[in-house]
Amino acid sequence: MEQYEIDNLLTNLQNYLEKRGYDTSRFMNCINPNHTDNKPSMKYFKDNKVYCFGCGASYDLFDCISILENVNNKEAFKRAIEYYGGSATKLKPITQQTKRKEDYVQKTERSYEKAFQIWKENLKRQQRARQYLTDRGITLKTIQKFNLGFNTFNFKDYSFSGIIIPINSSCFTARNIDKTSENRYYKTKGSHIEIFNANALTNDLPYCVITEGEFDCLSFDSVGVNSIALCSVSNTNKFINCGKSKTKTYILALDNDEAGQKATSTLIDYFKENNINYCVFDNCGYKDANQALVEDKELFSKSIKDIVKGIEKEKEKQNFEM
Numbered sequence: 001m002e003q004y005e006i007d008n009l010l011t012n013l014q015n016y017l018e019k020r021g022y023d024t025s026r027f028m029n030c031i032n033p034n035h036t037d038n039k040p041s042m043k044y045f046k047d048n049k050v051y052c053f054g055c056g057a058s059y060d061l062f063d064c065i066s067i068l069e070n071v072n073n074k075e076a077f078k079r080a081i082e083y084y085g086g087s088a089t090k091l092k093p094i095t096q097q098t099k100r101k102e103d104y105v106q107k108t109e110r111s112y113e114k115a116f117q118i119w120k121e122n123l124k125r126q127q128r129a130r131q132y133l134t135d136r137g138i139t140l141k142t143i144q145k146f147n148l149g150f151n152t153f154n155f156k157d158y159s160f161s162g163i164i165i166p167i168n169s170s171c172f173t174a175r176n177i178d179k180t181s182e183n184r185y186y187k188t189k190g191s192h193i194e195i196f197n198a199n200a201l202t203n204d205l206p207y208c209v210i211t212e213g214e215f216d217c218l219s220f221d222s223v224g225v226n227s228i229a230l231c232s233v234s235n236t237n238k239f240i241n242c243g244k245s246k247t248k249t250y251i252l253a254l255d256n257d258e259a260g261q262k263a264t265s266t267l268i269d270y271f272k273e274n275n276i277n278y279c280v281f282d283n284c285g286y287k288d289a290n291q292a293l294v295e296d297k298e299l300f301s302k303s304i305k306d307i308v309k310g311i312e313k314e315k316e317k318q319n320f321e322m
Contacts, residue, residue, distance in 0.1 A: 005085075012084045013048045013061040020068060031067050032057040038154045045114070053115040054153050056188065111169050112188075119149025119164045126150045129163060132177040136215065137293040139222040146197070146218065153186060160186055165214045167194045173214055173231070193238065196229035197221075201244035206315040207308055209251040209281070210239070210267065212260055216253070216289035223293070223301040225308060227253075233263040240270050249277040249311045251304075255288045281307060 014024050022028050024044040030037035030052040041054035051058045059067070066076035123129055123143070129150040133143060142148075149164035153174070160183055162174030171194060174186040195201075196214050209227035211217045217229035230239060233254070252267055254260035264280065271278040284299050286292040292300040 009080050009084055010048050010061050012080070013050070013064060014044060016061060016064060016083065017044060017050070030054055030057065031059070031064065033067060036154065038159075039152060041154070051114060053118060053151060056110045056112065056115075058110065110188075112166070112172060113169050115151075116147055116149060116164070116166050116172075119151045120147055121149075123148060123150040123163075129161075129177055132163065135294070136219075136290055137222055137297060138215075138218050142218055142221045145221065158183060162186055165196070165218075167196055167231070175215065193235065194231060195235060195239060195242060196231050198228060198242065200226045200228045201242065201248075205248070207249045207251060207311045208244075209253050209304070211289055212254045212263070213288065213290075216255075219289040219293040219300075220253070220304065223297070223304065225304050230254075230263070233259045236263045236266050239267070246274065246276055249279065249314075251279055251281050251307060251311075253281040253283055253289055253304075256283060256285075257287065260288075277311075279307060279311075 017024050017028075022044075026043075027040035028042050028044075028050075029040050030042040031050075032042075032052060032055055035052065035055040035057065037052070037054055039054075042050050042052040042057075044050050049058050049060050050064065061080055062073060062076045065071070065079050066073050069076070069079065071079070133148070138148075147166050149166075151162060151164055151174070153160040153162065160174065160176055161178050162176050165173045165175070167173060171188040173188075173196075176184050176186070196217055200208050203226065205226045207226060209217075209220050209225055211220065211227055211229045212231075212233060214229045214231065217227045220227035228239075230236065250267075250271065252264050254264050268278065268280075270276075281304060283289050284292045284296065284303055286295060289300070
């Protein structure tokens with residue numbers, strides 16, 4: 001079977017779903033057998049795939065036949081031909097379009113770009129979520145800059161209503177706004193090993209604040225200060241090895257706890273060994289930057305901006321002397 005014939009088969013997904021009773025103009029319950037979807041979170045798109053904004057699964061026609069009719073991929077391929085054209089006797093070995101059933105959840109590199117747009121619109125309609133961000137001192141400008149969103153995820157044992165923080169196109173962090181839940185964070189695979197807002201390491205500003213969590217980075221941005229988040233103290237070595245400007249002055253503003261202090265010590269050793277300028281900001285004595293912003297925004301803003309102004313003046317002096 002030629003590739004163009006396979007591509008033509010795949011265009012019948014909408015027809016297949018509607019014949020099975022799904023309304024492709026609306027969200028539907030996710031068909032991923034590993035996702036208990038109590039609130040419809042899967043949507044058909046005109047690229048001839050369905051996407052789930054809860055678990056991240058994406059399926060084409062062959063996948064949907066396999067799942068909904070409980071057959072293997074080879075049989076699903078045959079049935080697609082029976083339903084929409086061709087002869088099953090002309091089948092060639094299974095192509096890369098057909099995956100093993102156990103590969104469903106891990107299928108290809110996921111992209112959340114479409115989901116991010118939907119979640120961004122969700123946030124505009126969710127007063128409770130917007131109030132959560134306001135209460136934590138995050139400005140509208142920062143919300144828009146980082147494309148923050150909102151979504152409710154329905155897992156097997158619990159629901160999770162979270163502020164969505166995109167890390168890159170294929171991963172994100174979600175912060176639960178339900179204070180009664182023990183599940184505070186949901187992170188997609190890869191988000192815990194990425195540096196948040198990494199472009200702050202290579203822009204033209206002469207400094208960069210290093211924080212631990214994404215909300216700390218958002219807190220500095222909300223007062224107009226350039227920063228990154230390690231996303232985890234375990235990413236200390238990732239920061240050391242990543243691409244960055246070695247002419248910047250780095251302001252260490254990690255959490256004031258044992259793990260944060262240990263990571264700060266490691267980074268200080270690295271900066272000293274490599275003759276990189278640095279200083280330490282203690283978050284005005286609070287546990288982290290976000291707590292400092294919430295408890296005393298004026299003090300937090302003035303304290304960090306005084307440090308930044310000193311760095312900028314020193315840089316101007318060096319440029320003048322050159």
